[in-house]
Amino acid sequence: MEKEKALQMYYEMVLIRRVEERGAELYQAGKIGGFMHLYIGQEAVSTGLIAAREPRDRVITAYRDHGVALNCGISANEVMAELLGKVTGTSKGKGGSMHMADTEKNMWGGHAIVGGHLPIASGLALGDQYAGNDNVTICMFGDGATNIGYFHEALNLSKTWGLRVLWVCENNQYGMGTAVERASAVDEIRQKAEGYGMKNAQVDGMDVAKVYAAAQEAMQFVRENAQPYLLEVNTYRFRGHSMGDPERYRKQEEVKKWQENDPIGIFRAQLLRESLATEAELDALDARAESETQKSVEFAEASPEPGMDELFKDIYAA
Amino acid sequence: MARITMREAISQALMEEMDRDPAVFILGEEVGVWGGTYAVTKGFYDKYGAERVKDTPIAENAILGAAIGAAMVGQRPIAELMTINFAFSAMDYIVNQAPKLRYMFGGQFSVPMVIRAVGGGGRQLGATHSQTPDSVFAHFPGLVVVSPGTPADAKGLLKSAIRSNDPVLFIEHATMYQVRGEVPEGEYLVPLGKSTVQRPGKDVTIVTYCKGLELSLKAADDLAKQGIEAEIVDLRTLRPLDMEPVLESFRKTNRAVVVEEGWKSYGVGAEVVSRMYEEAFDYADAPIVRVAQKEVPLPYNRTLEQAALPQIPDIVAAVKEVMK
Ligand SMILES: Cc1ncc(C[n+]2csc(CCOP(=O)(O)OP(=O)(O)O)c2C)c(N)n1
Ligand SMILES: [Mg+2]
Numbered sequence: 091m092e093k094e095k096a097l098q099m100y101y102e103m104v105l106i107r108r109v110e111e112r113g114a115e116l117y118q119a120g121k122i123g124g125f126m127h128l129y130i131g132q133e134a135v136s137t138g139l140i141a142a143r144e145p146r147d148r149v150i151t152a153y154r155d156h157g158v159a160l161n162c163g164i165s166a167n168e169v170m171a172e173l174l175g176k177v178t179g180t181s182k183g184k185g186g187s188m189h190m191a192d193t194e195k196n197m198w199g200g201h202a203i204v205g206g207h208l209p210i211a212s213g214l215a216l217g218d219q220y221a222g223n224d225n226v227t228i229c230m231f232g233d234g235a236t237n238i239g240y241f242h243e244a245l246n247l248s249k250t251w252g253l254r255v256l257w258v259c260e261n262n263q264y265g266m267g268t269a270v271e272r273a274s275a276v277d278e279i280r281q282k283a284e285g286y287g288m289k290n291a292q293v294d295g296m297d298v299a300k301v302y303a304a305a306q307e308a309m310q311f312v313r314e315n316a317q318p319y320l321l322e323v324n325t326y327r328f329r330g331h332s333m334g335d336p337e338r339y340r341k342q343e344e345v346k347k348w349q350e351n352d353p354i355g356i357f358r359a360q361l362l363r364e365s366l367a368t369e370a371e372l373d374a375l376d377a378r379a380e381s382e383t384q385k386s387v388e389f390a391e392a393s394p395e396p397g398m399d400e401l402f403k404d405i406y407a408a
Numbered sequence: 409m410a411r412i413t414m415r416e417a418i419s420q421a422l423m424e425e426m427d428r429d430p431a432v433f434i435l436g437e438e439v440g441v442w443g444g445t446y447a448v449t450k451g452f453y454d455k456y457g458a459e460r461v462k463d464t465p466i467a468e469n470a471i472l473g474a475a476i477g478a479a480m481v482g483q484r485p486i487a488e489l490m491t492i493n494f495a496f497s498a499m500d501y502i503v504n505q506a507p508k509l510r511y512m513f514g515g516q517f518s519v520p521m522v523i524r525a526v527g528g529g530g531r532q533l534g535a536t537h538s539q540t541p542d543s544v545f546a547h548f549p550g551l552v553v554v555s556p557g558t559p560a561d562a563k564g565l566l567k568s569a570i571r572s573n574d575p576v577l578f579i580e581h582a583t584m585y586q587v588r589g590e591v592p593e594g595e596y597l598v599p600l601g602k603s604t605v606q607r608p609g610k611d612v613t614i615v616t617y618c619k620g621l622e623l624s625l626k627a628a629d630d631l632a633k634q635g636i637e638a639e640i641v642d643l644r645t646l647r648p649l650d651m652e653p654v655l656e657s658f659r660k661t662n663r664a665v666v667v668e669e670g671w672k673s674y675g676v677g678a679e680v681v682s683r684m685y686e687e688a689f690d691y692a693d694a695p696i697v698r699v700a701q702k703e704v705p706l707p708y709n710r711t712l713e714q715a716a717l718p719q720i721p722d723i724v725a726a727v728k729e730v731m732k
Binding site for chain 2: 123124125175176181183184185186187188189202203204205206234235237238239240265266267268272273274336338339395396398400401402405
């Protein structure tokens with residue numbers, strides 16, 4: 091990995107962590123409402139994946155979307171402002187935590203209906219196929235989403251029609267409180283691709299370098315062959331499903347065990363070991379992420395709320 | 409009688425019916441180990457076990473289809489939709505299968521199941537997670553649609569729903585689980601398809617249900633201070649719709665406001681007001697006014713969301729308008 095790329099990925103992971111930690115505080119303080127699903131623990135997944143895309147490749151994901159938004163290049167300011175429901179947010183404060191998007195960054199949204207965005211991802215790829223380009227659509231979703239019909243319909247369509255979709259299942263071991271083996275006929279989600287004759291692989295989602303390498307290979311396959319591909323990424327969310335999850339369904343020891351595998355810590359050690367970065371360089375990136383986060387909170391707090399005119403705007407095309 | 413919350417009342421009804429009839433079981437997302445997303449089935453998994461409190465995959469079609477099938481062969485499943493917004497992911501089963509099987513097969517099939525679903529806005533959950541689409545479901549003959557506004561009704565109606573031989577969609581409101589009220593202990597049944605007067609009054613009729621009842625009761629207190637006595641008729645069941653108490657009240661007060669949380673267009677109020685005009689037009693001393701949600705998908709921002717939802721002052725203003 092090139093030094094510049096590696097440092098950028100490290101920076102993005104730390105930024106996601108800081109932004110979400112502040113987000114959690116602001117939620118506790120009552121400044122953020124609704125549902126908020128933290129990505130803490132899973133940062134390596136979207137960071138490695140999105141590092142492997144070209145700007146013309148599209149990204150679409152579920153409601154656990156703050157990290158994906160930041161990786162796509164949406165500013166911390168806009169993410170924080172959306173969390174606070176301000177007009178300067180990605181969706182003018184009308185979408186909230188679950189609905190970050192920026193078409194200019196090719197980020198086609200966080201989506202709150204489980205599995206609902208998978209057929210839409212097929213459609214993004216269909217639009218590109220129809221236009222005659224070889225853009226790839228990266229579609230991320232949880233393990234739980236692979237049990238709903240949407241998943242199966244979308245995978246089948248993408249294979250049958252030769253759509254360029256990289257399906258990425260973030261297997262964080264649970265859908266809310268339901269462990270994978272309690273809800274899915276197969277424990278390895280990648281096996282579900284077999285039924286559709288779709289190329290697939292599994293990768294360790296706590297190691298961003300491995301995710302990046304797997305994503306590069308998969309992206310190349312999809313682009314060159316005009317075929318979909320399913321990548322299962324094994325990971326873990328360190329926090330509850332959303333804010334206020336009593337977490338009765340998993341043991342503290344299990345959470346601790348995974349937390350010892352912190353993707354940021356792993357990557358930091360790797361960068362030092364491989365002499366890709368010095369302690370001082372990484373500390374400087376930590377400080378930059380901290381100050382960017384601080385600025386985003388100030389920006390969001392100072393931003394105005396959407397005016398009453400926004401209530402009736404964007405229901406139909408003007 | 410004990411003063412308990414809506415949550416406790418619903419929980420009590422479920423437990424009593426599960427204790428009474430072994431054919432009753434629950435299936436849905438996070439109903440078991442988690443204890444229900446809104447904690448309604450907390451403790452059920454330990455008490456009844458995984459056989460009767462079934463955690464399902466995230467698969468609304470499978471949940472409802474399986475409930476229909478099990479009901480057809482004599483069980484009494486209670487399928488829980490984590491929120492009514494996910495009903496759209498399983499619309500075929502709710503409106504196109506369950507309500508039609510008895511009729512289409514000449515009365516051979518029976519689908520004695522309950523679909524419990526949580527609806528309503530006001531929690532900043534954004535456009536796809538905040539809806540009150542009750543009237544959509546009430547459109548379909550063959551489906552019973554219930555939506556209680558008090559803990560006692562929640563208990564009594566849910567018990568009746570579980571014993572009904574028809575598919576019943578039972579809609580609860582996400583912001584009403586802490587509402588308290590007197591609830592009879594033990595056996596207590598409220599008949600399906602019966603509207604009722606929740607507050608007597610002589611000056612004006614407010615027709616409403618579910619969250620609208622909570623708001624209207626508060627509005628009526630405000631109005632009473634200003635010398636206006638509102639009579640509140642609670643529909644409780646949207647299909648079949650019982651207009652009798654509504655018409656009786658309207659014939660007395662000659663003025664009416666209809667309050668619902670959903671959108672006005674093609675809504676519950678549209679149906680109720682049409683029937684009032686069809687059956688009691690001559691009794692109207694003023695045009696009937698509807699209070700409903702602004703015609704927008706609900707936004708996340710709290711100020712905007714609250715502005716879109718019907719509020720107590722909107723009801724007070726509507727009453728004053730019909731009293732002019
Ligand atoms: C159709 C639908 N059903 C249920 C829900 C409620 N729900 C939201 S997230 C979730 C769990 C999803 O788990 P998974 O796909 O593994 O994603 P994770 O949250 O673990 O990232 C559920 C059941 C929903 N949003 N949409
Ligand atoms: Mg999951």
